[in-house]
Amino acid sequence: MELATAAVVSTASIHPGRSHFSNPRVASWSSSSSPSSSRSLSTSASTSRSQRRRLPVASAAVELREAAAGGGDSVRVIETPQPNSSVKFSVEVPPSICQECYQTTLLEYSKRFKVPGFRPGKIVPENVLLNYVGPQHVRAATVEAILRHTLPQALSSVEERALEDSVRILTKFDDMNEAFSLDHVFRYDVAVDVVPEVRWLSEDKYKNLKVVIEIDEIVDAEKAAELELKRRRKSLGLLRIVPDRGLQVGDLVVLDILAETITTDGSKGEKIPSAESTGFHLDTEENTNLVPGFLGSLIGIRPGETRTFPIQFPESFEQETLQGVRAQFTVVCKELFFRELPELDDSLAAKLLPGCNTIDEVKERILERCKEVEKTAIEQATDNAILDQLGKLVDVDVPRSLFQEQGQQLYGAKLLQLQAERKLDKDQLASLSSEKSVQEYLKGERENITRIIKQMLVVGEIFKAENLQYSTDQLVKEVENSIEEFKRYNQDYDEGNIKQQVQDVLEAAKVLEWLKENCTIEYIKK
Numbered sequence: 001m002e003l004a005t006a007a008v009v010s011t012a013s014i015h016p017g018r019s020h021f022s023n024p025r026v027a028s029w030s031s032s033s034s035p036s037s038s039r040s041l042s043t044s045a046s047t048s049r050s051q052r053r054r055l056p057v058a059s060a061a062v063e064l065r066e067a068a069a070g071g072g073d074s075v076r077v078i079e080t081p082q083p084n085s086s087v088k089f090s091v092e093v094p095p096s097i098c099q100e101c102y103q104t105t106l107l108e109y110s111k112r113f114k115v116p117g118f119r120p121g122k123i124v125p126e127n128v129l130l131n132y133v134g135p136q137h138v139r140a141a142t143v144e145a146i147l148r149h150t151l152p153q154a155l156s157s158v159e160e161r162a163l164e165d166s167v168r169i170l171t172k173f174d175d176m177n178e179a180f181s182l183d184h185v186f187r188y189d190v191a192v193d194v195v196p197e198v199r200w201l202s203e204d205k206y207k208n209l210k211v212v213i214e215i216d217e218i219v220d221a222e223k224a225a226e227l228e229l230k231r232r233r234k235s236l237g238l239l240r241i242v243p244d245r246g247l248q249v250g251d252l253v254v255l256d257i258l259a260e261t262i263t264t265d266g267s268k269g270e271k272i273p274s275a276e277s278t279g280f281h282l283d284t285e286e287n288t289n290l291v292p293g294f295l296g297s298l299i300g301i302r303p304g305e306t307r308t309f310p311i312q313f314p315e316s317f318e319q320e321t322l323q324g325v326r327a328q329f330t331v332v333c334k335e336l337f338f339r340e341l342p343e344l345d346d347s348l349a350a351k352l353l354p355g356c357n358t359i360d361e362v363k364e365r366i367l368e369r370c371k372e373v374e375k376t377a378i379e380q381a382t383d384n385a386i387l388d389q390l391g392k393l394v395d396v397d398v399p400r401s402l403f404q405e406q407g408q409q410l411y412g413a414k415l416l417q418l419q420a421e422r423k424l425d426k427d428q429l430a431s432l433s434s435e436k437s438v439q440e441y442l443k444g445e446r447e448n449i450t451r452i453i454k455q456m457l458v459v460g461e462i463f464k465a466e467n468l469q470y471s472t473d474q475l476v477k478e479v480e481n482s483i484e485e486f487k488r489y490n491q492d493y494d495e496g497n498i499k500q501q502v503q504d505v506l507e508a509a510k511v512l513e514w515l516k517e518n519c520t521i522e523y524i525k526k
Helices: 058-069 095-112 125-133 135-153 172-180 221-235 348-352 359-390 400-419 426-432 435-444 446-465 474-487 495-518
Strands: 076-082 086-093 188-194 208-214 240-241 252-262 266-270 277-283 304-313 327-338 520-525
Touching: 086 135, 086 520, 095 135, 095 188, 135 172, 135 188, 172 188, 188 208, 188 400, 208 359, 221 348, 221 359, 348 359, 359 446, 359 495, 400 426, 400 435, 400 446, 435 446, 446 495, 474 495
Parallel strands: 208 520
Antiparallel strands: 076 086, 086 188, 240 327, 252 266, 252 277, 252 327, 304 327
């Protein structure tokens, strides 16, 4: 008997390799699953965000509301705001409605089952039907019918604000089933998430927005072009063994590295496997990923020499378990090389960049490419800085369902990108798609997901406030392109969801375009 009411959760489709904004969805109540229904990861959704659904027994609910308006018994609802933009409803259903639902359930059963001695469609006496079906099944079905009949009425005050698929019945079904009586008030609690309020922290809101953008030196086209030319020249050089000196910057050295933590009393602690390596090739001119102080401690080391030195990992170190950790490194120099570079003249041009005849032509073409990269990087940095600043201007109580949905979209996009890059096989994809993997991602990325949700809500506010528009042609073209992406990677998709997500992306682009023209932007180099 699958008649129970529960919140059915579906995830929206994801653009492969694309980040996007998602507007909060309007709620709908579904009677198509049992109380044990759970959220699952999916790359397609059964309904679009904006689609509204009504209960299959909505007409019965309307009749109940009309009866209440006519002076009969009515459902009593106490509404209580909850954290995370949720609202709790304590619902009391009078005996008269319970009895109506009970009689409706009996009628449905008498039509559904062929009771011996009674023609199909003929009304079966209550006692006979109860004995044939079982009173426990009739009781459970009546409870389910009461929920289906009364939920729309109980939640009517938030109908326009409720988020789709966020309805959850808080009272356990077994408790409701046990407490049910035709002669007493039927009680249950239900909660639903609502569209969160965007609370601006200043009266100016976004009108006097000032954004400072730090540009990394590596983005500078001139410097990037120099580094690229140097890298290409190095790739054509020959490695020579260093015969009579120690390590200098510019050399390539082969190292065996051991690392151990240093305890508070200065003694050796545990080994650090992630910091150890055998036969590690270190190019001393490309040392940006090294722990600060590591290279400096090795300058002058000779083949066969062993050095031991302490280093403290920075608090900003990528691996969280090593942030701030004091360690002792033991390093053995195995081999030491220097590069013998070719002369930088026109005879080298074609090897540096095929199709070029002179070094000046090589430099010019490399600079052009670096300028394109610089432009793209600055545009991306500008967009990110504006969005980050917008997120800091508001306070939003993020609903649980919206957090789950956005987090699953980001995780799904990540998996699709890895799949598109052929970095995952079927077994790995299945493992990473498990509920455990999804929940671990949501937990680890909580701060980032919340930040993105705040940004998307602010973007929606500004888009409406400034009456911004995008063309229908843009929308159609982007939807077609997105569908082609899904087809290319043999992924299921929902065209309604794709359209909504494309609309979100276009809205964000229009808002960013408007803000760039109407806010103060300052660029500084790190």
